[in-house]
Amino acid sequence: MNIRIYMLGTGAAIPINRGLPCIALKADSNIYLLDVGEGCQSRMFKTGLSPLKVKTVFITHLHGDHYLGLFGLLQTMHLSNRKEALNVMGPKDLFNLIEKYMELRLMNIDFQLNFIDIEEGREYSDEKITAIPYPVAHTIPAHGFLVKAGKHVVSYTGDTGPSSSTIEYSRNADILIHEATFTSAMREEAHEQGHSTSGDAAMIASRAGVKMLVLTHISARYSDENELYVDASRFHKNVVVARDYMTLIL
Numbered sequence: 001m002n003i004r005i006y007m008l009g010t011g012a013a014i015p016i017n018r019g020l021p022c023i024a025l026k027a028d029s030n031i032y033l034l035d036v037g038e039g040c041q042s043r044m045f046k047t048g049l050s051p052l053k054v055k056t057v058f059i060t061h062l063h064g065d066h067y068l069g070l071f072g073l074l075q076t077m078h079l080s081n082r083k084e085a086l087n088v089m090g091p092k093d094l095f096n097l098i099e100k101y102m103e104l105r106l107m108n109i110d111f112q113l114n115f116i117d118i119e120e121g122r123e124y125s126d127e128k129i130t131a132i133p134y135p136v137a138h139t140i141p142a143h144g145f146l147v148k149a150g151k152h153v154v155s156y157t158g159d160t161g162p163s164s165s166t167i168e169y170s171r172n173a174d175i176l177i178h179e180a181t182f183t184s185a186m187r188e189e190a191h192e193q194g195h196s197t198s199g200d201a202a203m204i205a206s207r208a209g210v211k212m213l214v215l216t217h218i219s220a221r222y223s224d225e226n227e228l229y230v231d232a233s234r235f236h237k238n239v240v241v242a243r244d245y246m247t248l249i250l
Helices: 040-047 069-079 092-103 164-170 184-192 198-208 226-233
Strands: 003-009 022-027 030-036 054-058 086-090 113-117 130-135 143-149 152-156 175-179 212-216 239-241 246-249
Touching: 003 040, 022 040, 022 143, 030 069, 030 143, 040 069, 054 069, 054 130, 069 086, 069 092, 086 092, 092 113, 130 164, 143 164, 152 164, 164 175, 164 198, 175 198, 184 198, 198 212, 198 226, 198 239, 212 226, 226 239
Parallel strands: 030 054, 054 086, 086 113, 152 175, 175 212, 212 239
Antiparallel strands: 003 022, 003 246, 022 030, 130 143, 143 152
């Protein structure tokens, strides 16, 4: 199976020098989105990815930088005459919000939406991947996703402070995509906000025994990504600081 991971948006909160969180995992011709920050569909087009090929969207939690792009994505799909059903796995409140939008005629969709409530603890599975949600430690209910595609395993945390469940679910994964909003110099502030430092992420990766650590959700305060790399590389030997439009090939 041909697996590629496109880091479409690697920033946090405000898109000053990085796009908002959005990752596309492509398994052969199927595309799966992990979080959908604003402007995600525009970044897909720039990368040569078609929104019509998106099979399932996974939303980790309901902070705006992780889900507000879903509405624009759905509208783009509608305007592109999408007919195939779309699966959306996320918090139940997101589904209620989408239904309210449609009830008020603020958004038109001519294709079927299949909602999967992340709180029910069910895994998602189709002919290409299996995605298992796991709880993480944020300021509101939030989940990461463990994605299995053929022989490859990728874990994505979404927003989280250091979490034992990330270690448990990510053990021996090929890639751990872990948020690293700050460096260790701002550890106290990071933990107060339910976030991790690059050092935290590397220690989690080391304890989980993952092969590669990819840092994302980088605060706009960091113009030099080397600060995060140096911080993380003290604890894990294979660290990549993600950049917008970076592609990882498994």
